[in-house]
Amino acid sequence: MKRLALAALTAFATPLAAGADPDPSDWAAVLDEARGQTVYWHAWGGSTTTNDFIAWVGDRVLADHGITLNHVKLTDTADAVTRVLSEKQAGVVDGGAVDLIWINGANFSAMKDAGLLFGPFAEALPNWQLVDTAGKTVRTDFTIPVEGYESPWAMAQVVFMHDTADLPQPLGSMQAILDWSTQNPGRFTYPQPPDFLGTTFLKQALVDLTGDPAILSGPATDQNYAATTAPLWAFLDALTPTLWRSGRAYPATGPAQLQLMADDEIDLAISFSPGEATAAIANDQLPDSVRTFVLDKGTIGNASFVAIPFNSGAKAAAMVVANVLLSPQAQARAQDPAVLGYGTVLDLAALSPDDRALFDALDLGIATLSPEELGGVQPEPHPSWMVRIAQDWASRYGVVR
Amino acid sequence: MLRAVPVLAGAIMVVPVLAGLIGTALPAFGHFPAAGLAGPSLDPFRQLLAWPGLWTAVRLSLVSGFAATGLSLAIVALILAGWSGTRAFRWVERALSPLLSVPHAAAAFGLAFLIAPSGWLARLLSPWATGWTRPPDLLIPQDGYGIALTLGLVVKEVPFLLLMSISALSQVDAARSLTLAQTLGYGRVTGWLKVVFPRLYAQIRLPVFVVLAFSMTVVDVALILGPSTPPPLSVLVVRWMSDPDLSMRLLANAAAMLQLALVAGGLVVWALVEAAILRTSGPWIARGHRGRVQSGQRLLALGAALLVVASVFAGLAVLAVWSFAGPWQFPDALPDSLTLRHWIRHSEGAAGSFLQTMTIAALSTLAALFLALGCLEAEHRHGMKIAGRLLWIVYLPLLVPQISFLPGLQTAFLFGGLENGLGVVVLSHLVFVFPYVLLSLSDPYRAWNPRIGTVAATLGASPGRIFWRLRLPMLTRAMLTAVAVGIAVSVGLYLPTLLIGGGRVATLTTEAVALTSGGDRRAIGVYALMQTAAALLPFAAAIVIPAWLWRNRRGLLHG
Numbered sequence: 030m031k032r033l034a035l036a037a038l039t040a041f042a043t044p045l046a047a048g049a050d051p052d053p054s055d056w057a058a059v060l061d062e063a064r065g066q067t068v069y070w071h072a073w074g075g076s077t078t079t080n081d082f083i084a085w086v087g088d089r090v091l092a093d094h095g096i097t098l099n100h101v102k103l104t105d106t107a108d109a110v111t112r113v114l115s116e117k118q119a120g121v122v123d124g125g126a127v128d129l130i131w132i133n134g135a136n137f138s139a140m141k142d143a144g145l146l147f148g149p150f151a152e153a154l155p156n157w158q159l160v161d162t163a164g165k166t167v168r169t170d171f172t173i174p175v176e177g178y179e180s181p182w183a184m185a186q187v188v189f190m191h192d193t194a195d196l197p198q199p200l201g202s203m204q205a206i207l208d209w210s211t212q213n214p215g216r217f218t219y220p221q222p223p224d225f226l227g228t229t230f231l232k233q234a235l236v237d238l239t240g241d242p243a244i245l246s247g248p249a250t251d252q253n254y255a256a257t258t259a260p261l262w263a264f265l266d267a268l269t270p271t272l273w274r275s276g277r278a279y280p281a282t283g284p285a286q287l288q289l290m291a292d293d294e295i296d297l298a299i300s301f302s303p304g305e306a307t308a309a310i311a312n313d314q315l316p317d318s319v320r321t322f323v324l325d326k327g328t329i330g331n332a333s334f335v336a337i338p339f340n341s342g343a344k345a346a347a348m349v350v351a352n353v354l355l356s357p358q359a360q361a362r363a364q365d366p367a368v369l370g371y372g373t374v375l376d377l378a379a380l381s382p383d384d385r386a387l388f389d390a391l392d393l394g395i396a397t398l399s400p401e402e403l404g405g406v407q408p409e410p411h412p413s414w415m416v417r418i419a420q421d422w423a424s425r426y427g428v429v430r
Numbered sequence: 431m432l433r434a435v436p437v438l439a440g441a442i443m444v445v446p447v448l449a450g451l452i453g454t455a456l457p458a459f460g461h462f463p464a465a466g467l468a469g470p471s472l473d474p475f476r477q478l479l480a481w482p483g484l485w486t487a488v489r490l491s492l493v494s495g496f497a498a499t500g501l502s503l504a505i506v507a508l509i510l511a512g513w514s515g516t517r518a519f520r521w522v523e524r525a526l527s528p529l530l531s532v533p534h535a536a537a538a539f540g541l542a543f544l545i546a547p548s549g550w551l552a553r554l555l556s557p558w559a560t561g562w563t564r565p566p567d568l569l570i571p572q573d574g575y576g577i578a579l580t581l582g583l584v585v586k587e588v589p590f591l592l593l594m595s596i597s598a599l600s601q602v603d604a605a606r607s608l609t610l611a612q613t614l615g616y617g618r619v620t621g622w623l624k625v626v627f628p629r630l631y632a633q634i635r636l637p638v639f640v641v642l643a644f645s646m647t648v649v650d651v652a653l654i655l656g657p658s659t660p661p662p663l664s665v666l667v668v669r670w671m672s673d674p675d676l677s678m679r680l681l682a683n684a685a686a687m688l689q690l691a692l693v694a695g696g697l698v699v700w701a702l703v704e705a706a707i708l709r710t711s712g713p714w715i716a717r718g719h720r721g722r723v724q725s726g727q728r729l730l731a732l733g734a735a736l737l738v739v740a741s742v743f744a745g746l747a748v749l750a751v752w753s754f755a756g757p758w759q760f761p762d763a764l765p766d767s768l769t770l771r772h773w774i775r776h777s778e779g780a781a782g783s784f785l786q787t788m789t790i791a792a793l794s795t796l797a798a799l800f801l802a803l804g805c806l807e808a809e810h811r812h813g814m815k816i817a818g819r820l821l822w823i824v825y826l827p828l829l830v831p832q833i834s835f836l837p838g839l840q841t842a843f844l845f846g847g848l849e850n851g852l853g854v855v856v857l858s859h860l861v862f863v864f865p866y867v868l869l870s871l872s873d874p875y876r877a878w879n880p881r882i883g884t885v886a887a888t889l890g891a892s893p894g895r896i897f898w899r900l901r902l903p904m905l906t907r908a909m910l911t912a913v914a915v916g917i918a919v920s921v922g923l924y925l926p927t928l929l930i931g932g933g934r935v936a937t938l939t940t941e942a943v944a945l946t947s948g949g950d951r952r953a954i955g956v957y958a959l960m961q962t963a964a965a966l967l968p969f970a971a972a973i974v975i976p977a978w979l980w981r982n983r984r985g986l987l988h989g
Contacts, residue, residue, distance in 0.1 A: 121844065289548075313952075
């Protein structure tokens with residue numbers, strides 16, 4: 030009876046309280062509210078393996094929490110940002126098209142600044158207790174403080190994939206990559222910026238070539254920009270003529286670059302996922318002669334997050350999905366190279382023995398480096414560097430003269 | 431009642447386009463309240479003009495547009511001049527419907543998988559003929575001149591113009607004109623070009639304009655086959671539109687306005703070229719040269735036709751092979767093994783998208799058919815003719831670049847409180863589907879023998895009874911063809927589905943183009959084939975259903 034009265038009260042109160050957001054600290058209420066909601070998760074849809082993983086998450090939340098999860102497959106995360114923005118412009122403050130976005134970096138920074146995000150919620154999720162906040166960059170996103178406005182779900186770190194049939198030895202630095210590409214013209218390329226993997230390559234080159242990495246953690250200014258990026262432009266000026274198609278064309282995305290490697294058009298490619306090569310070999314997308322390496326000084330890494338727009342009509346369910354993504358079962362599945370091969374954001378020491386066994390049981394696969402081999406993670410530069418570098422890249426190399 | 435239908439149809443063509451253009455023009459002139467910007471200002475255009483690759487992007491749009499249109503028109507004219515009415519031509523005609531129904535994106539993928547240095551042609555010829563053990567470092571496709579892009583457009587525009595021409599040929603009395611010219615001693619090709627083509631061109635002028643506008647502004651084909659350093663202007667608009675930096679949105683809208691101006695200018699230039707050709711060709715026609723036996727030109731025409739047909743079908747074949755491929759390394763001509771894995775893996779998602787695609791296509795096409803029949807019947811009964819100057823209204827959504835008005839239309843729908851649903855997507859599809867349905871239906875409708883109606887009327891039948899009991903049944907075949915055309919158009923629409931649907935409406939086309947960015951050829955193969963099937967099945971039905979219905983009434987089969 031009490032339940033019924035409460036239900037009646039809730040039903041009555043809902044229209045008045047439209048826009049009253051669920052409170053993540055009262056998790057039982059969140060679960061109650063989430064049941065029966067539908068979450069439109071806007072996530073990049075260019076990778077079959079990721080799509081399958083999201084479908085699996087959808088099955089889980091439907092079975093466990095009565096939530097319907099729809100994957101809206103984007104070609105570009107910015108499409109979802111655009112959508113939320115046009116809704117704000119049109120005054121749509123509730124029941125917007127986007128409930129959850131796979132996001133990080135510049136898109137997160139833009140949405141947070143424009144007040145397009147719901148939160149803070151991330152650190153109130155029950156599974157946040159398991160997250161490795163000390164060892165992994167989950168509280169900053171490209172040096173921008175997260176402040177609970179997005180919840181991490183996967184760790185990424187730059188590795189280079191090399192086809193050992195043509196390039197048997199790892200290359201230890203950007204200079205070594207340049208030397209090799211000069212001797213083997215046309216066998217290396219990277220996705221065309223502003224694709225995120227392409228800009229990641231530029232960042233990795235900048236971090237590896239600069240004499241003073243500390244400067245990159247602060248904003249780029251008119252004073253420090255030219256001098257700091259000079260080694261990068263010298264490197265790219267030398268590298269570009271030696272690239273695939275002499276730098277007159279670039280693959281559009283990371284997977285398109287993968288296809289080039291599968292077609293034996295290139296022998297070296299960048300990846301932001303240490304397990305991607307193994308997963309691609311398992312899917313017949315890469316020859317089994319491909320292996321991965323990291324640079325001697327280490328490579329940059331960051332976390333992938335999910336965020337909830339301010340006008341989502343299913344915030345409770347979206348939070349439940351974010352929490353499920355942090356569960357040991359989902360994290361272990363994502364780390365399985367046969368599924369995704371993404372790094373976990375959890376602190377394995379904080380898990381129960383049963384949960385830890387899920388991770389210990391994983392066979393990382395032939396082309397995946399062990400955590401020790403992956404070595405130290407270098408922090409992402411402040412986003413302002415990337416904005417300027419991407420613009421300069423477009424005018425220097427994005428237009429063939 | 432009936433008189434209202436043409437007005438309604440006109441509104442459906444004009445209102446969204448105008449609303450969309452206004453919605454795009456405001457941000458282009460710096461008025462963008464969401465980002466806290468109030469216009470008017472010319473800053474977005476200054477920023478656009480300062481963009482380093484702008485003129486290359488503009489040149490690419492112009493060159494690929496004019497080259498694809500000119501080449502397509504030349505091939506169509508040569509094919510018709512050399513072969514119309516022959517047995518070989520009937521084979522080309524038979525290939526038309528499947529060719530037309532292959533969505534642009536699928537045809538472009540097929541072509542890319544064929545001609546790339548690691549594509550099927552290179553694999554078939556390597557290493558025995560070429561000596562390549564790994565793919566050569568050649569800039570194909572994505573070449574800086576847009577040659578691959580132009581070819582990709584030509585293989586789709588030739589079937590379209592050919593279809594438009596064939597339906598127009600009956601109106602210009604082509605067969606008898608050609609016979610007459612030949613009895614006067616003209617060679618077949620020369621005679622056709624001098625006697626039939628001028629009258630035919632007057633009939634297909636608007637479709638040619640559509641081809642020009644489309645080729646200058648295409649996005650999906652340009653993404654697949656066009657260069658990327660920089661891409662054509664239309665791709666830049668889409669890219670800037672999706673930039674997280676909001677100020678880029680203004681740049682995108684300014685570029686969309688520039689695109690609109692380019693198309694308008696392009697159409698004017700084309701019209702000027704027409705006038706110049708008219709002036710110079712008059713004396714050529716009047717001079718009376720008969721032309722020699724032109725087997726060379728005829729062979730050239732047949733070769734071009736076969737190349738168009740073969741490249742689309744071979745492209746589909748290579749898509750099919752990829753969708754079943756296990757490991758497949760260069761330079762193997764075929765995969766190491768075949769597997770059903772990719773089809774099983776994508777079957778669930780693809781089946782859902784297939785259903786969604788067909789629902790949208792069916793609803794928008796039925797609405798278009800209803801409107802088209804209403805318009806044509808109103809023309810028949812009340813003389814409200816959509817022809818001459820008014821025909822421009824029908825062509826408006828096809829001539830104004832999609833990229834110039836859809837972003838504004840999306841905002842307009844949101845302001846109007848219409849959002850996210852299947853309904854608005856169907857409505858936006860209707861804008862593009864209706865012109866094709868009307869064009870496809872109007873010739874057979876007008877060609878219907880009015881004496882049958884007169885006889886019925888003298889027997890006491892009302893106009894309504896004549897419409898329902900005589901005209902519609904006799905036009906079953908034409909209506910089914912119009913429906914098939916409408917569905918094929920709807921299936922292939924990318925930008926309207928993406929922008930108006932807000933990403934919530936996933937069709938085979940949006941899914942396939944989303945996969946493009948991933949470059950997974952096996953997944954692309956599955957989706958592109960499903961997409962082709964969705965467009966092709968209605969054409970098959972349009973052939974099979976009348977054949978079954980009229981199995982005892984042979985005379986109706988060609989009605």
